[in-house]
Amino acid sequence: MITPIIMAGGSGSRLWPLSRQLFSKQFLTLFGENSMLQATAKRLSGVDHKAPMVICNEEHRFSVAEQFRAKSIPNSGIILEPVGRNTAPAIALPAFQAINSGEDPLLLVLAADHVIKDEAAFCASIEKAAVIAEQGKLVTFGIVPTAPETGYGYIKRGDEHSEGFIVDSFVEKPDLAKAQSYLVSEQYYWNSGMFLFKASSYLNELKAYRPDIYSACEQAMAKTQADIDFIRVDSEAFDACPDDSIDYAVMEKTEHAVVVPMDCGWSDVGSWSALWDIEDKDIDGNVFKGDVINVNSSNTYVNAEERLVAVVGLDDVVVVETKDAILVSKKSKVQEVKQVVNQLKTEQRSEFKHHREVYRPWGKYDSVDNGERFQVKRITVKPGSKLSVQMHHHRAEHWIVVSGTAKVTNGEQELLLTENQSTYIPIGVVHALENPGKVDLELIEVQSGSYLGEDDIVRFEDRYGRVENK
Incomplete structure (x- = not known):
């Protein structure tokens, strides 16, 4: 039986302002x-x-767990990387996890941020690849190209092998002339970054070609710790692991690489123009999402998250509106959105890291308004959830319940508050908030004080392993 391995890392910076560091591309509902x-x-x-x-x-651990919970999707473990070390080490961790548990399954390695329109064709290619992988081969899936794409790496096929082809070579992103020649030759596929192989087959090849990565990952998985839904690896061992991709570390070196063609309407949705490409369009080539009024625009993509967006006379333009940022770009220039993200990061602006609305394991909060010495948040707490027992050195808080029931610890007091009731929490007082009900608790929090940063939290108890200051 196949064990899927879903790699849910990455920032998706070219899809800013929807994609942020703490709520990135793979967590967005962009298609479907x-x-x-x-x-x-x-x-x-x-x-x-x-x-x-x-x-x-x-x-990203709580975002992953919540997205699986929200759709009742089971998982057999969420492995946490203490630092990013690229795909070769990331894949080695679950391979060791499987071997250490006494199994040697087929591992189907998937990225969490791809769109696949033809799921039947996707599954059919996996079935073909499984037969080859059982023979000890390392299978990569090559996407049958539909255009001379210069934004993808390519795989050149060699001799036939079962339902696939021996890999002749991996090719870096080509210029347009080369991409056109690849398309005409019918010997090249887009490199999808998806793989299928036995856990032992991958680890044997990794040990042969990158023993340093193999050793670091073996040590990291020798001292794992279970934490709620999560598997924590030994951070010191993994910190010492070299950074390398599976392509460079293994697939370009092994003699056992096989490519299985896949024609399934695949896209890695690497930019706003790529998303426009795969969406259904109106008669003028437009894609509109949300509350949009259009007058004489064509070939334009508009995503309105919160407000009415009106566009007049635009052509080949992308407009993306969120609660705290708006992007307007020529469709041909959307790859340069990453430069905006880099500038935001350099200036340490919050729009790089998170949305105005921030998700937490207990629910979410929306920063409605703020000034020099105040901040207003709308807080939503899921049924049965509880925020940490905490205190603040620099701010007081006033909570007003909008709907639901709040169980509040305020110093020595325990209170049950319902709609339109409130409580005031002075600076330095230990407090906690819990939703004992069966519906969402919504409240307005007004903070006031000399410092209002999220790092002014001293946690004493926490259900989510966050007792240390964050």
Whole structure:
């Protein structure tokens, strides 16, 4: 049986302002009704498989767990990378996890941020690849190209092997002339970054060609710790692991690489123009999402998250509106959005890191308004959830319940507050907030004080492993 490995790392910076460091591309619902992570897991329904394992970084752990919970998708473990070390080490971690548990399954390695329109074709290619992988081969999936794409790497096929082809070579992103020649030759595929192989086959090849990565990952998985839904690896060992991709570390060196063609309406949705490409368009080539009024625009993509967006006389333009930022770009220049993100990061602006609305394991908060010595948040707490027992050195808080029931610890007091009731929490007082009900608790929090940063939190108790200051 196949064990899917979903790699849910990455920042998707070219999809800013929807994609942010703490809520990035794979968690967004960009195409269809599910987020990209949820869609990745759900499309496996046509394959005989175990519950997937997920690889993600520490700061995304609760987003991953919540997205699986929200759609009742089972998982067999969420492995946390303390630092990013690229795909070769990331894939080694679940491979060791499987071997250490006494199994040697076929590992289906998938990225969490791809769109696949033809799921039947996707599953059919996996079934073909499984036969080859059982023979000890390392299978990569090559996307049958539909255009001379210069933004993807390519795989050149060699002699036939079962339902696939021996890999002749991996080719870097070509210029347009080369890409056109690849398309005409019918010997090249887009490199999808998806793989299928036995856990032992991958680890044997990794040990042969990158023993340093093999050793570091083996040590990291020798001292794992279970934490709620998460598997924490030994951070010191993994910190010492070299950074390398599976292509460079293994696939370009091994003599056992086989490519299986896949023609399934695939896209890695690497930019806003790529998303425009795969969406259904109106008669003028437009894609409009949200509350949009259009007058004489064509070939334009508009995503209105919160407000009415009116566009007049635009052509080949992308407009993306969120609560705290708006992007307007020529469609041909959307790759340069990453420069905006780099500038935001350099200036340490919050729009680089998170949205105005921030998700937490207990629910979410929306920063409605703020000034020099005040901040107003709308807080939503899920049924049965509780925020940490905490205190603040520099701010007081006033909570007003909008709907639901709040169980409040305020110093020595325990209170039950319902709609239109409130409480005041002075600076330095230990407090906690819990939703004991069966519906969402919504409240307005007014903070006031000399410093209002999220790092002014001293946690004493926490259900989510965050007792240290954040």
